[in-house]
Amino acid sequence: MDKVQVKNSQNVFFTVQGKSTGITLSNLDLKAISRSSAPPKNTDGSDIGLSSWVTLSNTKVLNGITCTGPHGVSVGSLGKASGSTDSVTNDLVGSAVMIKSTKAAGIKVYRGGSSHGSSIVRNVTWDGVNVQNSDYAFTIEPWYDGTAAYCKANGASSTISGIYVKNCKGTTSKKCAPTTGEVFCPVKGLACDVHVKWVECPSHWSSRKGPLQ
Numbered sequence: 001m002d003k004v005q006v007k008n009s010q011n012v013f014f015t016v017q018g019k020s021t022g023i024t025l026s027n028l029d030l031k032a033i034s035r036s037s038a039p040p041k042n043t044d045g046s047d048i049g050l051s052s053w054v055t056l057s058n059t060k061v062l063n064g065i066t067c068t069g070p071h072g073v074s075v076g077s078l079g080k081a082s083g084s085t086d087s088v089t090n091d092l093v094g095s096a097v098m099i100k101s102t103k104a105a106g107i108k109v110y111r112g113g114s115s116h117g118s119s120i121v122r123n124v125t126w127d128g129v130n131v132q133n134s135d136y137a138f139t140i141e142p143w144y145d146g147t148a149a150y151c152k153a154n155g156a157s158s159t160i161s162g163i164y165v166k167n168c169k170g171t172t173s174k175k176c177a178p179t180t181g182e183v184f185c186p187v188k189g190l191a192c193d194v195h196v197k198w199v200e201c202p203s204h205w206s207s208r209k210g211p212l213q
Contacts, residue, residue: 005029011042013061017049024055032063044071072101073129075121076108077144079158084117088124097130100173104131105165106139109186111146113154123162131170136179138165138196142186156186161193168198 001024006013013030016023025046032043045061048054073096078086098104105126110116131137142158143151172180185192 001025001028003027007031008033009043012044012047014046015049016046016051016054018051020051020054022053023051024057025059026055026057028059030059030061030063072098072103072105072134073126074103074106074108075124076106076141077110078108078119078121079110079112079117081117082115085120086117087120087122089120089122091124093124093126093129095128095130096126097132098134099132101134103136103139104134104170105129106136106141107160107163108141108144109158109160111143111151111154111186112157113150115150115154116157118157119159121158121160121163125164125166127164127167129165129168129170131168131172133171133173135173135175137168137170137172137181137198139182140184140194141182142184158186159191160186161190163194165194165196165198 001014004027006028009030009032013032014025014028016025028045030045043063045059045063046056048056073093075088075091078088080086093105096105107121107124109119109121112118126138129137140160140163142156142160181196183194183196185194
């Protein structure tokens, strides 16, 4: 799909799933801006699910929730359904610009336990992300949508390895200063292998890394 303009989508603009393969979305112009007090909800630019060899390039997304909400250019949410195993592998994000996002990039997985499944995130790289006034540059959430009691009672069932965030630059907002990145590993050891290196550090940069207790 090439050179498509879409305005005011009711939900996600484009979804790729159903074991699709060899899909290319390019030169898309996607806009969903509310003119009332009710902002649009879940107007993700693209959601990529069960599929392989998918390319998304030269795409502009302007909306009132996703780019100023929680998603960013992210992996997740994985492991939601009980008994399931969700995986994202061999993924490259390059030359993305994120403006006024809650987070520019990140990973979200569910905690595990009887109510959720397991997650595998492996060999994923963000290379050259430009952060402009986003609250966080990069985050990893290994307990997405879980209460403190549930997380304490249930062990993590995620593997997050071969993760690289590099050659990124820009400036975060001051909303969460002095922290501009949060990296929480769900488990100790090689099951959580994350590398974050900025060429031009966002202002107020500091990070927290460690296993979820």
